[in-house]
Amino acid sequence: MAVENSKVLIIVNNWGIEETELTRPLRDLKAAGAKVTLAATTLDPCETVQHDRYEGETLTPDARLSDVQAADYDLLVVPGGTCNVDRIRVNEDAITLAQEFAHEGKPIAAICHGAWLLVNAGLVAGKTAAPCRYIAADIENAGGHYVDEQLHVDDANGFKLITSRKPDDLDYFVGAIKDALK
Template sequence: MGSLQHAKALIIVNNWGIEETEMTRPLDDLRKAGATVTLAAPNADEIATVEHDRHESASYAPDAILDDVDSADYDMLIVPGGTCNVDRLRINPKAISLAQEFAKAKKPIAAICHGPWLLVNAGLTSGKTLTSCRYIAADVENSGGVYRDQELLIDDSQDWRLITSRNPGDLDAFVDAIESTLSD
């Protein structure tokens, strides 16, 4: 993949319960490719990640606080999974409004594993075809989305791109799709 030196991505997470690799792979890979990536959380506390949704993993400092970020400053929104992460993020008014602002501005959104849960609560899945972890498939379908059990789904309907994957095993395809979209 070529340089992404002009690309700006926003990764939003809760301060705890994030599936570590679903956050760090896009964060690290995009930065290595030259993109500017901001990791934002609800507060300035360390971001405590987990492995397989239950084992404590590393902690990271956020670059910004959710309330201080503006969707106009970024080219793409990325939502990592982790059950507890997205369970809290999906009821956070700022996280919901950020997702809605990206879609309204026709900017791409990438969500993996439980990440699409935020999009369900933001009212953005109706009419979209997407994937996620199997645990929220019924939520996707009940929101009007079309669920598919696939490694990667890219839906360009409604004039904005949605990139989704199921779990950490899909990260190669997920990150490749993000990088490809940002380099367009």
Template structure:
């Protein structure tokens, strides 16, 4: 599939998202021709942070994630940010979305703390992935195998998982997403 026909969904809470882990995929995938929807918990502005501490950019979401369906998208992106994913991973609608993508054999891309959502969604047994070092034990306790790599792509269990560790890995992360989408 050419990237110009791809539909990508990015899901976040409304606060605490690591700025570049959301804004770079959002903008770079749009610039490459993909239709990208930013879905948040509510329709209120999404307030990002830098390094979990400093105020970042504010972005208006396109939808709420309880109002979107995996059926309408080709790939799911889960940005990091400690507070963002700590709340995202306990939200039933976010968990259901991740599960629906995996069940449909659609790729999921998660960076930094993003894979925490996959722990609560029960999607890690048999998967190899990377993340920030702070959640490595959580991923392994959930049945995944953690590796320390800039980007890791795993196709086990009938669906692709693209993961990266931190903002410094965004070039490789976005590159792997674009490659998966056919660029």
């Protein structure tokens, strides 16, 4: 598989997504030739924020979380944004999607608070992850190991987990996603 032949699913809530953690992977992967689907809780516009508090760009989702299936995609991306992930981590469709990607051995990329979804999905036990420091205790309490690194890629437990801490790490994060699709 090559990046230009890959299908990537990005999942979000419709509000509170950290702008660059959504727009950089979305646009960079599309520019590299990947078919990228943005799935949200509803088909309402997705309102992003900058630094969890300033208004950001608004994007239109392609599908609802309830209408997509892991079997149709090669890789899952979970952007951060505290409010975004606080809501999707309790969304049954988002939890099921993450579990299906992991059980099918497909890569999951989560940046910043994005790994919170994986905690609720029961997917971090035995994994090492580098999310934002604010959820380090959540990772550890769920049986994972937290590291403070720009990028960490973990292949344990049958699926590749790509994690990064924050927007400053996006070059590494998007690069690792592209590498996982090659």
